[in-house]
Amino acid sequence: MVRFENVGLRYGMGPEVLRDISFGLAPGSFHFLTGPSGAGKSSLLRLIYLALRPSRGLINMFDRDVATLPRADTQDLRRRIGVVFQDFRLIEHLSALDNVALPLRVAGMSPQRIKSNVSELLSWVGLTDHLDSRPATLSGGQQQRVAIARAVISRPQLLLADEPTGNVDNEIAMRLIYLFDELNKMGTTVIIATHNEELVSRFNHPVIHLEDGEASMVRSPEKEGV
């Protein structure tokens, strides 16, 4: 599903933020992405959701080499990827409902089907009372749940979440991870970048650890090492 081979990344003329990254994600897998702040977690995810191209190395997504991907196909791939951005990137003038509906509208679903799908999901993440609220009127945690709902609404094959639990208390964080777990059981491949060691230790999923621009595969702490 995702395969990196000796991938390096630098921003402009800066130093290499990522160096010699090689790993593969099998379809239906669930990975945590950990590492200190500035280690390059967001950058790695940007490479996966095609917002950046690597400075060197090879990236394969859905069995396609992204370097030679035509533009129209890039957008097709993106529609199979759901992303929860670290800064949410909700659209300010749209209601929570319309924000979540965006991926479906972009994919050309009919308005009636969109409406029922979206309200169902928003009640599932506990936002029934805020369907028509603008993002600015929502709390950080509520915005985060809108962002998560937007990422999963189109049942993507690959789900990327950048610090999806950064703004919520531990209980809600657990519930959100359970939501991702549910999606994973239905076949979605999941990658979650997080600082939250406790969260990582509670779930028995493999970990990709980034440090000094290099990645190492770590098993979940309960199962032992490297």
Next chain:
Amino acid sequence: MFRRPLDLPLDQDGSSKFLPWIIALMVYLAALSLAVAMAIGAVAGRWDQGLSGTMTVQIVPDISTNEPDQKRQAETTRALERALTLLRDTPGVISAEPLSVEDTYSLLTPWLGEGSLVDDLEIPRLIDLRVDPETGPDLDTVKRRLKGVSGVLVDDHGLWLERLVKLAHSVEVIALAIVLCIAVAAVATVVFTTRSGMAVHHGTIEVLHLIGAQDVYIARQFQFYAMVRGLHGGLVGLGLAALTLVVLGTLAGGIDLPLFPALALTPWQWVGLAAMPVASSAITMMTARITVLRSLAKML
């Protein structure tokens, strides 16, 4: 295409709020220029039709000989009669009518004033000649025909008419060039407002792009509002232009200038003017679409 897209709040943009008014002004000016071009074209056509097929024949008295006035006048009259007979016998001549001496004097009085000066003057006699424009004789044929008659000058107004028609056509071309310039300015304006709209909504566009929106999906949002604004502006501009033309027509109707028939447009020309809002909305829409697609193509 005509459903209101709402992903981008383009209806609230300050920079594009003025677009309908700019378009209205442009359509107003373009419609007036177009009306002028069409009316001038029609007028030139009518001049051509009205004056082709008419010639003026002058019989100039020969004042070089020192004959008594009486005799000379009799000779002029005889020459006139001969010319008339010859002309009326020429195939394709519709009519050949002499202007009476009094009529000829009255043509001169505006320049020479009334009184004895005019009376003493030996003036040429004029024949108003009408020929069939298609089958009738041309200037040279008429000249050859009248070769034997002394003191004959033939004029088919050709030179004068040619200059006038040339002038009219230059005005027409200039008016159309102005319409073209206005269209170019409109395109430039739409490119500018579209670009600034894209800059303002850069974040939203990026999100749409990252969740997999095709370029045309994003372009549709811009082109919808551009079309609406082009149509609004076009309708306002057309309304003002029609009002101006009607007022001008009424004012011109009061003045009786035979060379400038009233600014009368045919129904088809009115249809052409009425199509301007359609044209303006099509131009704004296509411009916005192309602008967006071209700048999106640079995005990863």
